[in-house]
Amino acid sequence: MADSWKVAGQAGKRDVQAALLAHDAIDDWDGEIVVLGREIAEDRPNDWVLEAYLSRRPTKRDLTDIASLFTADPPDFSVEKLPEEDWLTLSQGGVQPVTAGRFYVHTPDYPPADDGELIDLVVPASQAFGTGSHATTAGCLAMLSEMRRTGVLARNIVDVGSGTGLLAFAARALWPRAYLTASDIDEVCRGVMINNARLNEVPIGPSRGQLTVVIAAGMEDPLIEVRGPYDLLIANILAQPLVALADDFAANIAPGGNVLLAGLLEEQEATVRAAYRRAGFRLARRLVKGDWAILWLRKRR
Template structure:
């Protein structure tokens, strides 16, 4: 049965620990949450979800980090019930308006008012990106604005996940979008979602790590690259992203926290990219660069 790391404590301690774990494990992409359990007693909880095979090692690292902070939160390893949590949580999510788009699940199809918006249906699945997270919603809003006066011909959705961005772009522009991801499961989910949204003839998907796959040479250089992933990989890929961006092309980066701004800007400016704008959405950062 899957396991995760859990602790309960006072609000300040839980929030401090959560912030430290976000910094410590940001490149690993572990999900971290903190929430109120009992308002009257100021009891809060923290949950950390490492990769399944590494829970014990991450638990030891987390304990050592708290010890270095002189914090005595009672961390423990808990069993996670074998439930499709993504599907379960999506059932309670309302449609999200983001710029010219509205993202919804299958349970809302036919009952929501999509007038004036481009509807994108994203069902629960194993890939990231239902549209409800600030990183995705922020990226969709920025795309809505950027594409009013900018008309790219060759477009890449790097680290596509559920393909929410690729689907939105295909519906808005009615042209081919390349969507890639390192994870085969994500690509399976992306293919399913493109069929549901009836844009599968326009969205070409590929399992690709980095930019070594031949599809990048075939379809690039790109006038627009969107990447809603993590700061670590985005910094490492800065030279390849710049090299695969056409002169005058734009790069939109999301999945970033505000404290990572300087690090990302430095990595891309070094590659000849200029910062066009910075947008913050629900505590998450979207950066727009131009080559």
């Protein structure tokens, strides 16, 4: 396994969010530097940390680029070589169960929910994001539940940037006879999704009710294109790629089809919504979880 390094600096909520917005605006950002921001603790909502993860020892240029995201004085950064275990696994260790919408999501360390009305999903801490603990994932689960409650019919579903496969599994639970495609840009996610599918008794295959796994950047894969058009597309990624993918999503969604977008800060919502309005979508509903916006859009007929 390649080395993993973390660069971290603590700052106020507004400063870290501004740094994330600055990161989104940089077209030529080094894709090997993954930048995240989060609260330090639930009881300290205004104290945030910006973390950057790399598969190499950070260079002086790397540290300069990370520091440049802050318009004011940047925080003092720590540089840490992570243990050999994947950093995402470490970051998700000890994840508490989450109830969101009709779903109860937990790692194998916890038993299923006592409430028989909830849909049980199991996702171990793994090599990809998406155990349900992040506000955007929980928000997507709640919004998918709302879609189903209000009568949305999904016969052909694609989850772009699926990670662990959790949102794809949730969509299948709500629309069990749909065709289901889950894609991610990271090859490591193929095995993660397949293993998690087995844990949740989701069969792998191309037929209705089965999961087809694709490794691709956005919609750039012949299999994703040939399996369309879709009537439900899920994308819990980041604001900048959501904006860049608006036209590609529109080209692969049937008229009247639904798009669920997440991974964007509330401050980034206007930019994302403008891109999708230009691409032919209208807002159906929105949900705010903490600082994050979750958007349900419909393609105009």
